[in-house]
Amino acid sequence: MNESTKFTPLEYDQAVVYVPIGIQPHIAYLREPNGDYLPEADNYGKLFAAAPELYEALKEILGFFESGEFIRDTSRDFEQGWHLKMIPVVKSLADANAALAKAEGRQ
Numbered sequence: 001m002n003e004s005t006k007f008t009p010l011e012y013d014q015a016v017v018y019v020p021i022g023i024q025p026h027i028a029y030l031r032e033p034n035g036d037y038l039p040e041a042d043n044y045g046k047l048f049a050a051a052p053e054l055y056e057a058l059k060e061i062l063g064f065f066e067s068g069e070f071i072r073d074t075s076r077d078f079e080q081g082w083h084l085k086m087i088p089v090v091k092s093l094a095d096a097n098a099a100l101a102k103a104e105g106r107q
Helices: 041-069 082-103
Strands: 011-013 016-018 024-028
Touching: 011 082
Parallel strands: none
Antiparallel strands: 011 016, 016 024
């Protein structure tokens, strides 16, 4: 993982995502070209504002997997079809790694 990737905390208010420092430079206006609010502006705004924290949390969780601190429970391996239940977990981990790579500019 890219240790140099850093993010400034963001805030969201009424369809504007901004950096809460100084004169509050705007990052994104979540409006239609005519100035109307996008129907999903609140959802996107909250997601954008949470992105730095989500990035750090995901990076930490994946680090636990990479270091071996999260260990697969082998006590259920005897159960029929148990291994098939792990496929979505492996796919989710791959998706998480791809998302981090995108955020870090490695993709």
